Amino acid sequence: MPLERWSDEVVIVHLADDPQFTDDLQALEQAAGQAKVDAVLEFGGVHFVNSSNIAKLLKLRKQMISNGSRLLLCNINTQVWGAFLITGLDKIFELSDNVPTALATLQIAR
Numbered sequence: 001m002p003l004e005r006w007s008d009e010v011v012i013v014h015l016a017d018d019p020q021f022t023d024d025l026q027a028l029e030q031a032a033g034q035a036k037v038d039a040v041l042e043f044g045g046v047h048f049v050n051s052s053n054i055a056k057l058l059k060l061r062k063q064m065i066s067n068g069s070r071l072l073l074c075n076i077n078t079q080v081w082g083a084f085l086i087t088g089l090d091k092i093f094e095l096s097d098n099v100p101t102a103l104a105t106l107q108i109a110r
Contacts, residue, residue, distance in 0.1 A: 002014040002016070002020070006040075009038055010037065010038045011039050012040045012042060013039060015045055017047055025056045025057070028060060032063055032067060032069060036067055036068055038072075038106050039072070040099055043074065043080060044077075048083075054087060054089065070106060072094045072096050074095065074102045075097075075099065
């Protein structure tokens with residue numbers, strides 16, 4: 001399962017390209033809807049993002065912010081990073097280099 005519960009308050013989601021990308025984000029939406037949970041989205045298996053993926057990421061970000069949760073994105077490859085830069089997503093999402101750094105960022109904030 002790509003949704004890994006790191007602790008009671010933090011989940012790590014190991015994303016892959018569609019259709020798994022959409023399914024993984026929906027699983028995270030459900031988990032975030034049930035309890036306040038911070039999330040790390042690990043993009044190691046994602047080679048491209050389309051407009052539907054971006055819309056789902058923005059919807060998830062909005063839901064998590066309204067719940068008082070944090071969402072960190074990490075391990076983004078060059079092609080996906082280019083799409084984030086062009087669309088301005090690099091300015092609205094909290095980014096990290098890798099999963100351990102993202103987890104440390106969440107831990108420090110607590």
